[in-house]
Amino acid sequence: MNVLCSLSQKKSKYSATRRLLLKSKLLKKAASMLVTESEAKKLEKERVVNECSPPLKMSGLSVQELQELCKELHRKVDVVDEARYDMEIKVAKNDIEIQTLKLKITELKGVKRPSLKRVKKTTDDMLSVSDTSKLMKADFKAKLKTVKKDEEKREEVTDWRKNVEAMSGMEGRKKLFNAAQ
Secondary structure, three states: OHHHHHHHOOOOOOOHHHHHHHHHHHHHHHHHHHHHHHHHHHHHHHHHHHHHOOOOOOOOOOHHHHHHHHHHHHHHHHHHHHHHHHHHHHHHHHHHHHHHHHHHHHHHHOOOOOOOOOOOOOHHHHHOOOOHHHHHHHOOOOOOOOOOOOOOOOOOOOOHHHHHHHHOHHHHHHHHHHHHO
16 A cells, blocks of 8 residues: 555655756756857858859959859859759649649548438338338328418419509509508
């Protein structure tokens, strides 16, 4: 019994203040490591940029030499743009291929729909079932009330032209006024 109690009330090796101190030291160390990592990335980026394109020396160049330098830089920019465009196209094609492969994977996993059961549509079909309990449930039309339609309330459809002529002028308004009273 004592063994169970000692396991459930297991004391930690460190006190709360000690754990807090260790946690704060770990966070400070992680922050300093992030700063040094970002500085290393920055230096690496500068090194690569300087390697790919050395700094330009434009002092003391004539107009003709400056034009040649601009043309050369323009050609380099075109080459880089073509490479970037090619990479974008490759990435787009790969994304489309990834999507199609994902669809194929879901198809291969077999997201199968269950086979549907045939449903009988009419009450006669439902009544043809031999089971009596189903027969009692299917006889729902027998308990419905029948409603007689009032044929007297129907208005006769007349020719609308005659109705317009009859209602035009003061006689028509007089008939409407008298009908309302």
